[in-house]
Amino acid sequence: MRIRRYAPQDLEQMLQLLYDTVHNINIKDYSPEQVDVWAPKEPEVEKWSGFFENNICYVAEIDDKIVGFGDLTEKGYLNTLYTHKDFQRKGIGSALLKAFESEARNLGVSEITTEASITARPFFEKHDFVCVKKQNKEYKGMVFINFLMKKSLR
Ligand SMILES: CC(C)(COP(=O)(O)OP(=O)(O)OC[C@H]1O[C@@H](n2cnc3c(N)ncnc32)[C@H](O)[C@@H]1OP(=O)(O)O)[C@@H](O)C(=O)NCCC(=O)NCCS
Numbered sequence: 332m333r334i335r336r337y338a339p340q341d342l343e344q345m346l347q348l349l350y351d352t353v354h355n356i357n358i359k360d361y362s363p364e365q366v367d368v369w370a371p372k373e374p375e376v377e378k379w380s381g382f383f384e385n386n387i388c389y390v391a392e393i394d395d396k397i398v399g400f401g402d403l404t405e406k407g408y409l410n411t412l413y414t415h416k417d418f419q420r421k422g423i424g425s426a427l428l429k430a431f432e433s434e435a436r437n438l439g440v441s442e443i444t445t446e447a448s449i450t451a452r453p454f455f456e457k458h459d460f461v462c463v464k465k466q467n468k469e470y471k472g473m474v475f476i477n478f479l480m481k482k483s484l485r
Contacts, residue, residue, distance in 0.1 A: 332398070332423065334430050337388035339380065344397045345390065346374045348415050355416040360449035361475065368473045382410055389430050391423045399423040403431045407440035407484075412451065424454055436484055444481045455480050 337345075353370035361369070382388070382402050391399035391414075401412035409431060414423045435443055446466065447455045456462075460480040468475045 332426060333392045334389050334426055335392065337383045337390055337400070337402075339384070341390055341397060341400075342376070342380055342383065345383070345400050345413075346376070346379060348397060348400065349379075349411075349413055350374065351416045352413050356419060357448060357450050365473055365475060368471045369475070386410055387431070387434050389427055391427055393418070399427055401427045401431060403434060403443070405438060405440075407435045407438070407443045409443055409445040412445070425458070428458055432482075432484065441485055442481050442483045444479065447478045447480050449476055449478075452478050452480070455482075458482065 350370045350372070353366050357369070358366050383400075386402040386404050388402040389400065390397050397415070398418040399412075399414040402410045404410060409428075412424060412427060414421075432443065443460075444463075445455065445460070446468070447460070452462070460482040463479040463481055466477050466479055468477055
């Protein structure tokens with residue numbers, strides 16, 4: 332597996348990965364209506380490319396296939412972290428997170444925060460994130476439970 336920086340030509344594969352992961356993995360914890368709002372068939376391409384271009388964005392690749400990605404703001408907020416539905420529990424999320432932690436340390440950021448899905452919470456706990464609070468986040472008229480979590484880098 333190789334971790335590298337995002338390039339604009341990755342976007343299409345990443346949005347397909349996001350759709351497939353949300354509809355096959357997050358569906359265990361969220362309703363069909365919620366996953367349709369989270370990852371609609373027609374993605375908001377401009378919104379996502381804006382995140383990936385403006386934030387620090389890495390993709391994980393195996394044999395030129397994108398198997399995971401994430402993006403981190405310069406303030407240490409982990410905005411996304413997704414592993415391909417067929418590559419879950421193989422260490423890809425951990426490898427990406429390690430790259431982001433090292434990037435955050437280099438930026439002098441003292442903690443990483445994220446808003447973890449119900450699905451991702453055990454992953455972040457395993458990596459020493461603590462839950463700050465449970466949230467009912469409203470997005471496009473639907474309420475999503477997630478968890479504000481943080482990890483000190485000191
Ligand atoms: C969260 C996510 C990115 C983790 O990626 P991953 O590549 O599967 O994670 P790893 O293989 O590195 O997992 C490392 C460890 O975290 C823990 N972990 C990961 N997923 C877990 C789960 N569903 N339940 C319990 N523990 C879990 C385990 O200890 C795991 O080690 P193990 O497999 O040896 O037991 C992935 O599950 C995902 O894509 N989830 C759906 C999208 C999502 O909700 N993203 C975050 C919110 S935006």
